[in-house]
Amino acid sequence: MNQATMEQVLKDAEVALGHLETEGALEAWYVKYFGRENGEIGKLLKTIPELPPQERGTVGKAINQGKQALEAAYEERRGRVASAAMQEQLRGERIDVTLPARGQLGGSIHPIMAAKQELIDLFAYYGFTVADGPEIEDDWHNFTALNTPTDHPARDAQDTFYLPDGRLLRTHMSSVQIRAMESGKPPLRLIMPGRVYRRDDVTKRHYPIFHQLEGLMVEEGTTFAHLKGLLTALCHELFGKNRRVRFRPSFFPFTEPSTEVDVECPFCGANGCGTCSYSGWIELGGAGMVHPNVLEAVSLDPEKVTGLAFGMGIDRVAMIRYGINDIRHLWENDDRFLQQF
Numbered sequence: 609m610n611q612a613t614m615e616q617v618l619k620d621a622e623v624a625l626g627h628l629e630t631e632g633a634l635e636a637w638y639v640k641y642f643g644r645e646n647g648e649i650g651k652l653l654k655t656i657p658e659l660p661p662q663e664r665g666t667v668g669k670a671i672n673q674g675k676q677a678l679e680a681a682y683e684e685r686r687g688r689v690a691s692a693a694m695q696e697q698l699r700g701e702r703i704d705v706t707l708p709a710r711g712q713l714g715g716s717i718h719p720i721m722a723a724k725q726e727l728i729d730l731f732a733y734y735g736f737t738v739a740d741g742p743e744i745e746d747d748w749h750n751f752t753a754l755n756t757p758t759d760h761p762a763r764d765a766q767d768t769f770y771l772p773d774g775r776l777l778r779t780h781m782s783s784v785q786i787r788a789m790e791s792g793k794p795p796l797r798l799i800m801p802g803r804v805y806r807r808d809d810v811t812k813r814h815y816p817i818f819h820q821l822e823g824l825m826v827e828e829g830t831t832f833a834h835l836k837g838l839l840t841a842l843c844h845e846l847f848g849k850n851r852r853v854r855f856r857p858s859f860f861p862f863t864e865p866s867t868e869v870d871v872e873c874p875f876c877g878a879n880g881c882g883t884c885s886y887s888g889w890i891e892l893g894g895a896g897m898v899h900p901n902v903l904e905a906v907s908l909d910p911e912k913v914t915g916l917a918f919g920m921g922i923d924r925v926a927m928i929r930y931g932i933n934d935i936r937h938l939w940e941n942d943d944r945f946l947q948q949f
């Protein structure tokens with residue numbers, strides 16, 4: 609062996625080591641160079657005695673230095689390969705703890721409740737406060753005191769659920785008028801929003817459960833002009849000044865004279881469509897001057913005080929206000945619908 613061969617062997621070992629990527633390859637390399645039986649380094653060392661005595665020292669030293677350097681490089685390489693393998697394994701087993709949490713849907717105010725609140729706010733401007741009554745009502749408050757005695761045909765239009773004791777699910781908010789006049793004295797300016805029940809077929813505008821806002825103003829000198837002015841101003845506030853409002857003569861047992869209040873249909877520009885039954889108008893509610901018999905039923909003197917009253921559909925207001933062309937949307941709780949509000 610000469611110096612050049614020795615250097616070549618050490619150099620080869622170093623270069624080969626630099627390319628090794630797996631623990632298996634490293635092991636094979638180690639056996640090749642440091643193997644007890646046939647390792648290349650061992651072979652080099654075994655040739656030393658064949659050298660001339662004066663060279664043995666330097667060559668032996670050089671081989672030992674090369675051997676130490678290779679061992680250190682081997683350890684370093686092994687560490688690197690092991691840590692790369694570990695990284696690879698960790699990458700495979702990785703759990704992404706930064707995943708966003710499953711979102712919660714934010715709630716929002718239901719359009720019926722939004723319309724109700726808007727109405728309450730608007731009427732507050734005219735001095736009206738909110739009054740309430742029970743949903744399970746008695747015959748007196750729902751009908752009889754409202755000038756609608758037992759045999760009155762107007763009851764037919766307001767069929768509802770009856771309890772065995774004769775009480776019923778209220779068919780309108782007018783029942784709360786009676787309660788308000790029984791418990792308070794004029795001047796009264798009240799609005800009474802609430803849920804009412806009626807045997808009604810389901811259509812685009814009708815649902816057997818709906819919401820009404822009843823209004824009552826009882827003061828000396830109240831006239832039909834106040835009624836018209838109040839409701840016109842309110843409709844303009846709610847639906848814009850350009851939307852026409854119509855007062856149509858009508859009949860209610862508890863008012864005289866009576867009117868119905870219609871608003872131009874927003875879905876067809878008053879041309880007629882499925883939502884307004886091709887009339888061009890949507891009925892907002894009924895209104896009128898409180899009937900003298902009603903005032904007498906609550907011990908008020910019709911010669912002294914007069915009153916105006918109205919009852920409007922809150923669901924109808926929501927429909928016109930928010931462009932909902934079918935009342936059923938308000939009751940189906942479809943997320944896709946509700947999320948728009």
Ligand code: DAH
Pocket residue numbers: 779780781782822823860862863893894895896897916917918919920
């Ligand atoms: N209670 C009536 C209904 O549900 C609506 C109504 C009409 C209320 C005229 C009133 C009124 O206060 O004056 O159909």
